[in-house]
Each structure stands twice: as C-alpha cells, then as structure tokens.
Amino acid sequence: MATTAHAGTVDPHKGHHYTTTGLDNRKIGLWAFLGSECMLFGTLIATYLSYKGKSVAGPRPHEWVCAATNVVSDSPIANCVGQMFTPILDIPVTSASTFVLLMSSLAMVLSHNAVVHKNVPKNTFWERVRGSSKLWLAMTAFLGMAFLAFQTYEFTSFYHEGLKLSTNLFGSSFFTLTGFHGGHVTFGVLWLWTLFAIDVKRGLGPDDATNVDLLALYWHFVDVVWIAIFTLVYLIK
Amino acid sequence: MATIAAAPTYAPSTAASNTGMWSWITTVDHKRIAVMYLYTSLFFFMFGGLEAVIIRTQLIAPNGTILNAEIYNQLMTMHGTTMIFLAVMPLSAVFFNFLIPLQIGARDVAFPRLNAFSYWVYLFGGIVITMPIFFALAPNAGWFGYAPLTTPQFSPGVNIDYWVIGLQILGISSLAAGFNFITTIINMRAPGMNLMRMPIFTWMALVTQFLIILAFPAITVALIFLQFDRFFGTQFYAIAAGADPLLWQHLFWIFGHPEVYILVLPAFGLVSEIIPTFSRKPLFGYPVMVYSGILIGFLGFGVWAHHMFAVGMGPIADTMFSMMTLLIAIPTGVKIFNWISTMWGGALRFTTAMLFAIGLVSLFTIGGISGVMHGSPPADLQQTDTYFVVAHFHYVLFGGSIMAIFGGIYLYFPKMFGRLMNETLGKWHFWLYFIGMNLTFFPMHYAGMLGMPRRIYRYDGGQGWELFNLISTIGSYMLVVATAIFVYNFFRSRRSGAIATSDPWGAGTLEWSIPSPAPEYNFAEIPTVRSRYPVWDIKSSEHGAHEIPHGELGEIHMRDHSMDTASTEVEPAPKSAKELGIVLPNNTVMPAIAALSIALSSLGLVLMRNENKTVGVVWSVVSAIMIFVSIYYWMTTPLEDEH
Structure with a gap:
C-alpha cells in the first residue's frame, strides 16, 4: 500500500498534525x-x-528641473531664474x-x-x-x-x-x-x-x-x- | 417519489456550543461558514436581481420614466458590483468552503479562524458597498469604475468612496480565503488522495484560488491609487499632471479578465461533479479536464487588453491579445466536448441538478461563441459598448456560473441539510430559468447589433429596439418568478424535504461516504483513497469492503439508483466528536470582531473626506486599535484544546 507512505511521522488516520507534504x-x-x-x-x-x-512639473529623480520654466536637464541649468530642483x-x-x-x-x-x-x-x-x-x-x-x-x-x-x-x-x-x-x-x-x-x-x-x-x-x-x-x-x- | 416529512434519521448535534445565534457568530466550522455564505450570497443575488428588474422595467419601452439618469447609473453600477463580488464569487465560496475539505478527506480547512474571518469581511464589505443605495448615494460609475471618471475631479461625491472602500474590503476576504484554500488543497489531502485523484471541483477550486491570489493584487493596487487620489491628493489618474488615461483600464483588466475565470471555473468544477453522477460514468478525459482548467488559468492572464480594443492600442497589441483570446476557446471547447462525451452512452437521470448542468453546457457554449466573435478586433469595434456585449457576458455568467451554482445547490442540499429539495418545484425552477434567461438575454444580441449602446437609461423609439427590449423585460420577470419558486422550495425542503441518505444520488466522490448532513468532524476516521471515485469502488467491489474508510459505509449496499432519491432505510446516528475522541477547533468571536473593525476603520476614511476630518481620524484610529487587539487575542489563543 504505497499510497499511505507519506512524509510526516504521525499516523495519518488520526488526522492530526499529518500533512500531505510534511510541511507546516x-x-x-x-x-x-x-x-x-x-x-x-x-x-x-x-x-x-x-x-x-x-511628470509635468516639480522635482525629478535624476534630473535638474527649473521650477519657473519646467526645463529638464541632466546637468545644472545655468540660466534658470528662481528655484531650481536638484536630482532628488x-x-x-x-x-x-x-x-x-x-x-x-x-x-x-x-x-x-x-x-x-x-x-x-x-x-x-x-x-x-x-x-x-x-x-x-x-x-x-x-x-x-x-x-x-x-x-x-x-x-x-x-x-x-x-x-x-x-x-x-x-x-x-x-x-x-x-x-x-x-x-x-x-x-x-x-x-x-x-x-x-x-x-x-x-x-x-x-x-x-x-x-x-x-x-x-x-x-x-x-x-x-x-x-x-x-x-x-x-x-x- | 414519496416526500417523507419525518424527523431527520438522526437528531442533529445539539451540544450547547452548536445552537443559537452566538454559535453562528463564533463558529469556525467550514460547513457552517458555507451555510452562512449561502444565505448571505443568495440574499445579495436577489438584491442584485431586483436592481436588474428595475433596470429592465425602465427599459421596457422607449423613453422610460420611472428612473432618472443618476438613479439608473447607481442601479446599473450596483447590479454589476453586487452580482460579481457579492453574489457569484461568494456563491462559489459556498462550495469551496463546504466541499474542499469533504472532497479531499480533511476535517476542516487549514486555517479555520481565517476562514471565519473571510466570511465576516465579506459580509461587512458587502454592507459597506450596498448600504448607500438606500440613501440614493450608491456608486454610479459602472462596475469597472473607470478612472479618470472616478477621480475626485469628475466624481466629487461620496458615492465612489464607498465603492473603492467596499471593493478593497472584499478583496481582503477573497485573498484570505485564497491562501487558506490553496494550503488546504496542497497540504491536507487524505492519504492516497494524490493530485490526479482529486475531484475536478477541487481542482478547479485550486486553479481559481491561484487566479485570485495573483489577480487581486492588481486591482488592490489600482484601488489604492484611486483611494490615494481621492483621500490624499496623489495624481495617479490626474490627466493634467501627465497621468496615463489607460493606467486604470490596464490594471483593472489585468485583474478583470482572470476574474471572469474566477467566476466560471468553479462552475465548470460543479458541472464536472454533476454530469458523471447522473450519467453513472466516470468523467470522460479526466486528465485533460485538469490540464484544460490549468491552461485556462494561465491564458486568462494574457488576454486582459481584449476589453480595450476600442482604445487604440495599435495593430500589434490588438493582434497579440486577439490571438491569446481565441486560444482560450480551445481548452474551453475541450471541456464542453468532455462533458458531452461523459453523457454519451451513460445511464442518464434528468434530475434538477443534471438539468442545470446541461443548461450550462448549452448556454455557456452560446456565450463562448459570441466571445470568440468579439475576440476579433474588427468585429469588436462594432460590438464594443453595445448590448451585444451585455448579451455575451450574461450568457457566460448567468448561463454559465449561475446555472451551475443552482445545479450545485440542488446536488449538495442533502449533504448540507440532510434533506432533499423538491424535484418537481426544482424542474419548474430550471425550465423557467432556462426559458426566461434566453428570453432576457438572447434579444440583446439583436438590439446590440442594431446599435443599442449599453448603460443608457432611456432610448428613443423608431430605431428597431422596441420589440427586443420588451421581450428582454418579460424574460426578466420570468426569472423573478423562477427565483421565488426556488426560495419557496429551499425553505420548504429545509423544513420538510425527504430525508436524505448518505449518498442519495449514487455519486462517487468522498463527500458522499459520510452521513447527511455531514457530521461536524466530517470523517470519523481519515479515509485512505485508492481511486477517483472511492465510493463507487466500495459499492461495486465486495472484497474492498474490509478497507472501507468510514465505518458507517460498511452497511451501504448497492441500491437501485433510479429516481428513488428518498430514503426509507434509517441510518445509524453518527457519533459525536467527543465520543470519537476527535478534538475540534474552539469557537471564537475574534475573526468577526477583526472583520468588523476593518470595515469600520475604512469608513473612517469616508468620514475624513466628506464629513469631519478629526472625527474621521479618531474613528479610524479607534477601529485600528480594535483590529490590533482582536488579532492579538486571535493569535495568542490556541486553535484547539490540549489533548
């Protein structure tokens, strides 16, 4: 009767703590x-x-953004007037x-x-x-x-x-x-x-x-x- | 067929812990939870049906006047939401709860208290989402709640708040149940119950649970974005901020298409139990039935954008999604032909359950064929957002899921309640459903082809839609009558139906080896399984008799399985759990309190946005503490007594 040879040491017919895979x-x-x-x-x-x-405005993860013009650049923006967001x-x-x-x-x-x-x-x-x-x-x-x-x-x-x-x-x-x-x-x-x-x-x-x-x-x-x-x-x- | 109105063959357990309202609130028994699911989901099914009938009455003739546009939108949204999340899914959960442990030979599910929690979360979530309709504040943006329509910019009112929060709560219920049933099926099968001996219903339940746990996170996230947009000012769906107007549609349908199979695979499973039983033949092509179910599950994740052909995704995306969609017709067709082949040459018995199963095979095929039609983008562009689509999905959901679920109720009523449902009334129910369903939904194909758009609250005459709408509405009234017959039959049979034996239908799977109604411990001794239809083996082989899993089975002899489903023989009363020395999980109220607290804390968000911020915050914090405390007690209390 090979079908009952399962992992788990407890008698399967008692039903307790027995699991099919032997895992919790x-x-x-x-x-x-x-x-x-x-x-x-x-x-x-x-x-x-x-x-x-x-994103259409505001700070970006890796780029500089000029707040007033929303210009985006990989390097600091030279002619940005007002606030410039740096990479966050x-x-x-x-x-x-x-x-x-x-x-x-x-x-x-x-x-x-x-x-x-x-x-x-x-x-x-x-x-x-x-x-x-x-x-x-x-x-x-x-x-x-x-x-x-x-x-x-x-x-x-x-x-x-x-x-x-x-x-x-x-x-x-x-x-x-x-x-x-x-x-x-x-x-x-x-x-x-x-x-x-x-x-x-x-x-x-x-x-x-x-x-x-x-x-x-x-x-x-x-x-x-x-x-x-x-x-x-x-x-x- | 005599209807015997005597007391059950044995008195149901009347231990103090098993009677009264409190015992239901605190129960962790999967069978009682299934019964609670049954009553609740039937209530919501009728509630959603009532909404549909009001809609149909509005549309009976051109320029209907009983509803205005706003109320129509609310009814239409709630009809869809109710039927999908509060009726069909939990009606399937009735059978998951009731059948999975019985079919695999287990005493309960893997996490009984989590199971109770799932039910209570479903109930309270259903209340949250349904309650506003009594104040004419119900969700009003359609069951798929497309953003940006549902963003605060376009839906400023409280309506969508309830929808978002209600669905989020219901998602918790489905996910918790999903983890529970997957663990149960993988880990709690009786010895010898290997995967390829599992009843097809349990197989389809397993596939469905995987679909649930993998598809629901997509809508959870989509709803979180919408929640944040509505409550905390994020911009996920704000087009002006650069948001993608299709984000919601993609996320929703990545969930939404697997959801279609979440609704219909359990129905396929039920039919795969009913047809072999009443054909007196094992299911034809069992392994192929399993593989096709799994294949449907896999393909179901790759077809979501066929709901979006009309948005202009481009030819490559359209072609790919169309091909994947048409592929699904193959495993589905395989199932249809396997059911027909099972019936072929069988000793057919046309019980009510069998009629409903055959109803699914025929009606689902019609819905499947119209599905193939708009699986093709050029055809879909004509049909999208017309009544043709409404006809299609009612054929698969009503003709498919609902037919099979009612078949399942007729089949398993005796195992749940110990009595049989009345077959004559059942046949009235079936035929009125079958005819009424076709009258309601078949004309919608024509109305749709003539260009009638879905979701309109009235229409002008002279466009050729009048007759089709009139027939549809008459058909929907037939469905109401049929449902009333079912309800009468249900409560009448519950009280005075014929007493059922352990196996009134001559079925072969494990749940029929134990007494009806199932004793609280399910199996006095965990059985050892040697085939796909263990009960048939026992009855047909003499020498197998000494290896019978359940002591009581020894008395079963080959009975005449003609239409005689009522019992005249009295079976011995099963012993109580105590007499057998079986330790069962203790009742606990903590899952119900945790579920209630979750619903309350979510309502705090609605208060915060719409009424008073401080009250809302305090409300949410208090309920969050309640969640924490109830879960703490839950976690620190052992499931069962020491033994």
Missing part, C-alpha cells in the same frame, strides 16, 4: 501570500516605471541603507541558526555569541529599524526639497511604492520584537524553528523586493 500549513500559506505580494509589488513597480519621466535621489545614502537591510538578512539567518541549534553545547565565547537567538533577533530588528530611520530621513529631506505625495507623478508613485515597502519592513520589525519577547519570556528552542523560519521567509522576501526597488528606481537612470 503556515509555511505553505506564507508562500502563497508571498506569491500574491510579488504581484502587488510588481504592479507598484510597473506603475512607477511607466510613469517615469511623465541620493544614491550614496540609499546605498548605505540598502547595505544595512542586506545585513539584517544575515542576522536573520543567524537567528534561525541559533534557534535550531539551541541545545548544542557552547564552549567558547564566539560559540555563545553565535548561538544567542536573542542577540541576533534584536540585531535583525535594529538593522530593520535603522533602514526605516534612513527612509524617514530620506522622505523628510525630499519633502524639504519640494517633493510631496501630491507634487507630481514621480512623488505619487515613488512615495507609494517605497512607502509600501517601508510598511512591510515595519510589520517585519514588529514581528521580530514579538518573537524576541517570546524568546525572553520562555526561550526559543528547536521546536520553534518553524516560527522563526516563517519570519525569516517574510524578511528575506521584503529584502529581495528592496533589491528590485533599489536597482529599478535608484540605480537605473
């Missing part, structure tokens, strides 16, 4: 959710790209925030690793550091928060340079796209602190590996979306 239900649900999220960010990014260069995007600063977010994914991997190997004896100082799930969860959360701080700084300075949500198509599509990503990072940070709180309260062990794994999956996804945004919005002119 939540994991499959999360994968489906992330598939849906791909379409969400895909649509946001596609709209940003199709509106690129279509600050690539060095965003490169730093991108690095921070990528490092948070590393910390996330280490958190998961620490939880999985919680019961392995640790002898040296470095083994204890590497095995501390609290440290790495907090590290991931702090790096995520640092990214959000960069984003807050970025949004504030853009605002002062004259770019608002309602200024032009660039403002609308840029803030909506990056704002949605920032919202996802914020949700991930809350999730991280929740797991951290559980870790402090009762300690996470190998039995919780799936719980951390789910968060890691989400976190890496949000990270990958940022790589797409950074490349398509910031780096490509």
Whole structure:
C-alpha cells in the first residue's frame, strides 16, 4: 500500500498534525501570500516605471528641473531664474541603507541558526555569541529599524526639497511604492520584537524553528523586493 | 417519489456550543461558514436581481420614466458590483468552503479562524458597498469604475468612496480565503488522495484560488491609487499632471479578465461533479479536464487588453491579445466536448441538478461563441459598448456560473441539510430559468447589433429596439418568478424535504461516504483513497469492503439508483466528536470582531473626506486599535484544546 507512505511521522488516520507534504500549513500559506505580494509589488513597480519621466512639473529623480520654466536637464541649468530642483535621489545614502537591510538578512539567518541549534553545547565565547537567538533577533530588528530611520530621513529631506505625495507623478508613485515597502519592513520589525519577547519570556528552542523560519521567509522576501526597488528606481537612470 | 416529512434519521448535534445565534457568530466550522455564505450570497443575488428588474422595467419601452439618469447609473453600477463580488464569487465560496475539505478527506480547512474571518469581511464589505443605495448615494460609475471618471475631479461625491472602500474590503476576504484554500488543497489531502485523484471541483477550486491570489493584487493596487487620489491628493489618474488615461483600464483588466475565470471555473468544477453522477460514468478525459482548467488559468492572464480594443492600442497589441483570446476557446471547447462525451452512452437521470448542468453546457457554449466573435478586433469595434456585449457576458455568467451554482445547490442540499429539495418545484425552477434567461438575454444580441449602446437609461423609439427590449423585460420577470419558486422550495425542503441518505444520488466522490448532513468532524476516521471515485469502488467491489474508510459505509449496499432519491432505510446516528475522541477547533468571536473593525476603520476614511476630518481620524484610529487587539487575542489563543 504505497499510497499511505507519506512524509510526516504521525499516523495519518488520526488526522492530526499529518500533512500531505510534511510541511507546516503556515509555511505553505506564507508562500502563497508571498506569491500574491510579488504581484502587488510588481504592479507598484510597473506603475512607477511607466510613469517615469511623465511628470509635468516639480522635482525629478535624476534630473535638474527649473521650477519657473519646467526645463529638464541632466546637468545644472545655468540660466534658470528662481528655484531650481536638484536630482532628488541620493544614491550614496540609499546605498548605505540598502547595505544595512542586506545585513539584517544575515542576522536573520543567524537567528534561525541559533534557534535550531539551541541545545548544542557552547564552549567558547564566539560559540555563545553565535548561538544567542536573542542577540541576533534584536540585531535583525535594529538593522530593520535603522533602514526605516534612513527612509524617514530620506522622505523628510525630499519633502524639504519640494517633493510631496501630491507634487507630481514621480512623488505619487515613488512615495507609494517605497512607502509600501517601508510598511512591510515595519510589520517585519514588529514581528521580530514579538518573537524576541517570546524568546525572553520562555526561550526559543528547536521546536520553534518553524516560527522563526516563517519570519525569516517574510524578511528575506521584503529584502529581495528592496533589491528590485533599489536597482529599478535608484540605480537605473 | 414519496416526500417523507419525518424527523431527520438522526437528531442533529445539539451540544450547547452548536445552537443559537452566538454559535453562528463564533463558529469556525467550514460547513457552517458555507451555510452562512449561502444565505448571505443568495440574499445579495436577489438584491442584485431586483436592481436588474428595475433596470429592465425602465427599459421596457422607449423613453422610460420611472428612473432618472443618476438613479439608473447607481442601479446599473450596483447590479454589476453586487452580482460579481457579492453574489457569484461568494456563491462559489459556498462550495469551496463546504466541499474542499469533504472532497479531499480533511476535517476542516487549514486555517479555520481565517476562514471565519473571510466570511465576516465579506459580509461587512458587502454592507459597506450596498448600504448607500438606500440613501440614493450608491456608486454610479459602472462596475469597472473607470478612472479618470472616478477621480475626485469628475466624481466629487461620496458615492465612489464607498465603492473603492467596499471593493478593497472584499478583496481582503477573497485573498484570505485564497491562501487558506490553496494550503488546504496542497497540504491536507487524505492519504492516497494524490493530485490526479482529486475531484475536478477541487481542482478547479485550486486553479481559481491561484487566479485570485495573483489577480487581486492588481486591482488592490489600482484601488489604492484611486483611494490615494481621492483621500490624499496623489495624481495617479490626474490627466493634467501627465497621468496615463489607460493606467486604470490596464490594471483593472489585468485583474478583470482572470476574474471572469474566477467566476466560471468553479462552475465548470460543479458541472464536472454533476454530469458523471447522473450519467453513472466516470468523467470522460479526466486528465485533460485538469490540464484544460490549468491552461485556462494561465491564458486568462494574457488576454486582459481584449476589453480595450476600442482604445487604440495599435495593430500589434490588438493582434497579440486577439490571438491569446481565441486560444482560450480551445481548452474551453475541450471541456464542453468532455462533458458531452461523459453523457454519451451513460445511464442518464434528468434530475434538477443534471438539468442545470446541461443548461450550462448549452448556454455557456452560446456565450463562448459570441466571445470568440468579439475576440476579433474588427468585429469588436462594432460590438464594443453595445448590448451585444451585455448579451455575451450574461450568457457566460448567468448561463454559465449561475446555472451551475443552482445545479450545485440542488446536488449538495442533502449533504448540507440532510434533506432533499423538491424535484418537481426544482424542474419548474430550471425550465423557467432556462426559458426566461434566453428570453432576457438572447434579444440583446439583436438590439446590440442594431446599435443599442449599453448603460443608457432611456432610448428613443423608431430605431428597431422596441420589440427586443420588451421581450428582454418579460424574460426578466420570468426569472423573478423562477427565483421565488426556488426560495419557496429551499425553505420548504429545509423544513420538510425527504430525508436524505448518505449518498442519495449514487455519486462517487468522498463527500458522499459520510452521513447527511455531514457530521461536524466530517470523517470519523481519515479515509485512505485508492481511486477517483472511492465510493463507487466500495459499492461495486465486495472484497474492498474490509478497507472501507468510514465505518458507517460498511452497511451501504448497492441500491437501485433510479429516481428513488428518498430514503426509507434509517441510518445509524453518527457519533459525536467527543465520543470519537476527535478534538475540534474552539469557537471564537475574534475573526468577526477583526472583520468588523476593518470595515469600520475604512469608513473612517469616508468620514475624513466628506464629513469631519478629526472625527474621521479618531474613528479610524479607534477601529485600528480594535483590529490590533482582536488579532492579538486571535493569535495568542490556541486553535484547539490540549489533548
């Protein structure tokens, strides 16, 4: 009777904890959710790209704009009377925030690793550091928060340079796209602190590996979306 | 056929947790959620039908006077919105909820509380979007709400606010259900229920859920842009700021065309259950039915711009989208021929369910053929925005989805409620639907070809449209009578219909192996599946009897499956979950509160824009806190007791 030889160690006929694939239900649900999220960010990014260069007024991502005449140029405009908008995007600063977010994914991997190997004896100082799930969860959360701080700084300075949500198509599509990503990072940070709180309260062990794994999956996804945004919005002119 | 008006063969469970209003509000049982979906969506179906009948009455003769243009627009918009998002989609969800766990041999869906949440979000979203019509403030820009028409510049009123927010809420419901059902089907199948043994309904449900989770984000984003334009002053659809007037159309139809298959694939699935059952034959070409369903799903994402041939996309885009559109006719045609081949040489029984299924096969074919006609851009340029298109999509949605859904209700009523629906009334229902449907929608082809535009609230005489409109309106009254017969039959059968056995139709799939109505735990013991029609195997093979999945099945013997669908034999009452030691999820009110809070917080946005900013902000913040608290309690409470 080969048909009953399935993954999962629990007797399938009892019905409990048995799954067809042997994977946790939540994991499959999360994968489906992330598939849906791909379409969400895909649509946001596609709209940003199709509106690129279509703004009729105001600051632009990579070009100088003379406010009075709406002349657009790849270099500073010499004879512009009155306000001249400089290119809005600050690539060095965003490169730093991108690095921070990528490092948070590393910390996330280490958190998961620490939880999985919680019961392995640790002898040296470095083994204890590497095995501390609290440290790495907090590290991931702090790096995520640092990214959000960069984003807050970025949004504030853009605002002062004259770019608002309602200024032009660039403002609308840029803030909506990056704002949605920032919202996802914020949700991930809350999730991280929740797991951290559980870790402090009762300690996470190998039995919780799936719980951390789910968060890691989400976190890496949000990270990958940022790589797409950074490349398509910031780096490509 | 005797109608036995006795008590059910066994008393339905009367445990304290299972009776009363509160038990329904807090339930997480997929079967009870299905029943709630059924009542709610039937209500909205009749509400949308009423709107349609008022529209038809206005159009019965030239220069109708009962409606003005504004109210007509509201009724027309709400008819479309109601039928698609509040009637047909949730009517399909009735069967997703009820059937998926039963057909794959599971005790419930993967996330029972999320399932309850989906229902409540649907209910409250439906209320948000429907309520304004009682104040003559309903959405009025058509069901596809083209921007820039719906931007604050052209639709300053509160009407579109309700539409945007209502659809956004309904999207949450569909997406949550999508993740839930995908996980359920992939991960909770009984041993031996491999993918190619899954009933076709479950297969089509799986394809539909993938369409939902991949297509809905497009409309979510389009609606977010519109929401931001309306509430926060962005310029996504502001033409003066350089916006693309086609952005909405593209985003909407990237969702909107898969949506067509979201509406009709579950219907195909139901028909694929009904026809083999009443032909006493396995489905012809099972694997091809699966592949064609998947292919329809894939192609469905590549044809959206055939809704936009008239906007001038250029010959290359028109040609590509036309080719993709015509390609879809192939897998759809395959399905039609497979259903016919299933009936070919079968021992046909023309029950009401079977009649509705055959109704789909014939009517959907007509709608499919007119679809091929305007799949071709030159023809489409003549037909676009005329009544021809209205005729086409009512043939596929009424002739397709609605026919199959009613067939499904007649088929599964006994499994839901333990009684059979009256067949005589059912046949009246079917024939009045079939004739009324054709009377209503067939003349629209001619009116459209004669140039009658859709969405007009009145027309001058002398253009040759009078007769066709008169016939259409008479047909729509027949549909009202038929629906009234159905409602009478439904409640009468609910109370005093003939008692159903576990398998009153002699069907072969797993849901018919358990008692009717299905016990709360579904399967006393999770079955092991060895074929596509496990119940037929058991009944036709003696030596299989000792490997029966459900203890109760041992008593089933080959019965005469002629028209005798009523039972005279009394089946033993199924044991309660407690007696069997089965732990079921606990009831909880948190999903309902979370859903209510989501609807309330969205209404805060409407307040913010139209009434008082401070009140709106406070309102939204308070409801956001309610969302957070209810979800916190939901997440921190275990699903079921320790055991």
